[in-house]
Amino acid sequence: MTYVEDELNSQPECWTRAAAEAARHGGALPAAGERVAIVGCGTSYFMAQAAAALREETGQGETDAFAASEFPHGRSYDRVVALTRSGTTTEVLELLGRLRGRTRTAAITADPATPVMTAADDLVVLDFADERSVVQTRFATTALTLLRAHLGLPVEPSVADARTALATDLPAGLVDRTQFTFLGRGWTVGLANEAALKMREASLSWTEAYPAMEYRHGPISVTTATTATWMLGAAPEGLAEQVAATGGMWVAGTLDPLAELVRAQRLAVAVAAARGLDPDQPRHLTRSVILAP
Numbered sequence: 294m295t296y297v298e299d300e301l302n303s304q305p306e307c308w309t310r311a312a313a314e315a316a317r318h319g320g321a322l323p324a325a326g327e328r329v330a331i332v333g334c335g336t337s338y339f340m341a342q343a344a345a346a347l348r349e350e351t352g353q354g355e356t357d358a359f360a361a362s363e364f365p366h367g368r369s370y371d372r373v374v375a376l377t378r379s380g381t382t383t384e385v386l387e388l389l390g391r392l393r394g395r396t397r398t399a400a401i402t403a404d405p406a407t408p409v410m411t412a413a414d415d416l417v418v419l420d421f422a423d424e425r426s427v428v429q430t431r432f433a434t435t436a437l438t439l440l441r442a443h444l445g446l447p448v449e450p451s452v453a454d455a456r457t458a459l460a461t462d463l464p465a466g467l468v469d470r471t472q473f474t475f476l477g478r479g480w481t482v483g484l485a486n487e488a489a490l491k492m493r494e495a496s497l498s499w500t501e502a503y504p505a506m507e508y509r510h511g512p513i514s515v516t517t518a519t520t521a522t523w524m525l526g527a528a529p530e531g532l533a534e535q536v537a538a539t540g541g542m543w544v545a546g547t548l549d550p551l552a553e554l555v556r557a558q559r560l561a562v563a564v565a566a567a568r569g570l571d572p573d574q575p576r577h578l579t580r581s582v583i584l585a586p
Contacts, residue, residue: 297430298562301430318417322415327371332376339484346358347480360384378429389409393414419439428494428495450549451551454548458552470519472520472521473499474500476503476528477525478506478529488525488557494575523553
């Protein structure tokens with residue numbers, strides 16, 4: 294078993310622990326009514342997108358998500374939350390340094406022995422969800438689960454669905470598809486972006502991601518009898534039928550969207566295996582992007 298397989302299989306336990314610890318981290322995380330930005334790079338940026346949309350959907354305050362390198366310094370926030378598994382990513386550390394003394398910052402990380410521990414004002418360490426794999430799975434979803442619990446959302450249903458996602462077979466023929474498109478709505482747009490990234494990283498697949506309603510505005514043109522379109526969450530009315538009419542495979546999101554992401558992680562590993570690739574050694578990638586001065 295690869296590192297990434299072992300780590301993605303441990304997600305239900307990690308989510309349960311994160312939910313149990315959410316209350317004690319409350320002081321480090323945004324309070325209701327604060328104007329907040331959530332930042333990250335790569336996978337962490339897509340989790341930031343999901344968390345920001347969820348926070349607004351639950352009425353807890355205006356919340357934006359940015360890639361750390363694209364943070365708009367002309368805007369004012371009550372708090373900036375950085376998601377960083379490694380705690381060493383250059384863009385995140387540079388941003389936290391620029392914000393010090395001006396905006397309160399918090400970092401959610403997996404490694405307590407990294408520079409982020411002194412770069413942020415507040416810290417949440419999820420070391421039990423750290424990973425050996427370059428490709429992120431459990432840290433990203435555990436950080437998002439922590440934030441879901443902090444927002445007062447129930448975690449138990451997603452944990453149960455994650456166990457289902459790990460225990461049931463992927464749809465027949467899905468691994469053999471030539472192209473994969475992931476769709477989301479609201480907070481699941483970030484999850485769709487992350488699912489597509491997992492497929493690119495682990496299996497070098499041609500993948501795309503869109504807000505579901507945007508899929509009709511051009512991207513559906515690539516759909517054929519050899520492609521798959523996967524919806525994370527509830528689909529817009531009629532979209533499944535439109536995809537079926539192209540001959541493409543439609544994969545409905547029947548589980549909690551975060552559990553659907555676990556299924557997509559499994560697909561990435563399965564496609565990598567079918568292509569003779571090692572998902573623990575993704576091409577051109579490292580665990581953390583550290584830029585030379």
